[in-house]
Amino acid sequence: xxxxxxxxxDPRHAKTFDTSALRxxxxxxxxxxxxxxxxxxxHYDRLIxxxxxxxxxxxxxxxxxxxxxxxxxxxxEAVIVNIGEAGTVTxxxxxxxxxxxxxxxxxxxxxxxxxxxxSARFYILSAPAHRKLETRLVTIEAAKRxxxxxxxxxxxxxxxxxxxxxxxxxxxxxxxxxxxxxxxxWNTMPAHRHDRRSEAYLYIGLSEETRVFHMMGxxxxxxxxxxxNEEGILSPPWSIHCGAGTASYTFIWAMAGDNVDYxxxxxxxxxxxx
Numbered sequence: 001x002x003x004x005x006x007x008x009x010d011p012r013h014a015k016t017f018d019t020s021a022l023r024x025x026x027x028x029x030x031x032x033x034x035x036x037x038x039x040x041x042x043h044y045d046r047l048i049x050x051x052x053x054x055x056x057x058x059x060x061x062x063x064x065x066x067x068x069x070x071x072x073x074x075x076x077e078a079v080i081v082n083i084g085e086a087g088t089v090t091x092x093x094x095x096x097x098x099x100x101x102x103x104x105x106x107x108x109x110x111x112x113x114x115x116x117x118x119s120a121r122f123y124i125l126s127a128p129a130h131r132k133l134e135t136r137l138v139t140i141e142a143a144k145r146x147x148x149x150x151x152x153x154x155x156x157x158x159x160x161x162x163x164x165x166x167x168x169x170x171x172x173x174x175x176x177x178x179x180x181x182x183x184x185x186w187n188t189m190p191a192h193r194h195d196r197r198s199e200a201y202l203y204i205g206l207s208e209e210t211r212v213f214h215m216m217g218x219x220x221x222x223x224x225x226x227x228x229n230e231e232g233i234l235s236p237p238w239s240i241h242c243g244a245g246t247a248s249y250t251f252i253w254a255m256a257g258d259n260v261d262y263x264x265x266x267x268x269x270x271x272x273x274x
Contacts, residue, residue, distance in 0.1 A: 001037040003050075003064055008043040011218055011238045026216065027225055028232035031202075032121055035059075039124065041066040042234050044198035045172075045256040048076075048126040049232055052115040054087070061124070062112035073111035077129035079163050079175045080104045080113070080122050081252055083204050083230070087120020089113065093135050098122075101140045101177065103162040105170060108132040121230075123202055127256035129171040138162045143176070154244075155186040165260055174255045174262060179205070180248040187251065191215065191240040191273065192265040197257025199235040203227050203243075205250040212245040219268045240268060 039050030149155035
């Protein structure tokens with residue numbers, strides 16, 4: 001297992017970054033390595049983001065020095081998303097079979113985590129937790145679906161809410177998935193910020209030739225990162241987060257912070273974007 005620590009970056013500091021520096025601080029481009037667990041420990045809300053690719057073997061996540069606890073989930077909750085083919089996740093309470101794009105919520109103290117599956121690819125999200133909640137599998141069929149946008153505005157999309165107050169209870173993680181339909185490329189525009197929460201994005205379902213231009217930065221000082229398949233973004237509370245692709249795509253969004261109110265956002269008017 002490898003784990004990298006990312007410090008919180010002040011927006012005034014971020015304004016001085018060139019493309020390489022922006023990518024080094026906010027882009028996560030090596031999350032899915034065959035036969036490995038790869039994690040990023042972020043100082044934004046102590047969010048941990050990573051991947052596990054068992055490649056036919058078994059991988060175990062039992063502890064990480066960065067959490068300061070003997071066990072990885074001793075003071076944390078986690079969400080595991082299978083972005084590959086069928087696989088198995090074991091927790092302290094049993095074994096769980098995850099199909100493509102299913103999500104497993106794992107409650108506080110339910111470690112260690114085990115990952116197996118020939119072609120499974122597990123996306124890992126974790127945040128501090130204050131109480132134990134039931135471990136629960138939410139399939140993509142059981143997620144709450146919300147259809148938004150229109151083809152005319154290039155944002156016809158379906159939002160799938162998995163770990164969300166309308167579906168289940170969590171301590172602070174809110175996780176879901178958005179799929180852009182054919183011909184649509186824009187997501188989350190008009191843009192917004194989460195001053196009370198940070199967020200992580202993972203872009204999936206992109207072909208080798210497809211790229212997403214992820215928009216970030218302050219509303220009057222926007223920046224962008226060019227992202228390819230299975231690359232992630234750390235989105236700080238002070239930054240907008242939206243994007244446009246060269247073709248349709250899917251992304252997994254995850255939030256942690258002061259609350260689990262999905263609608264607690266600070267909207268940015270189009271005329272304020274620069």
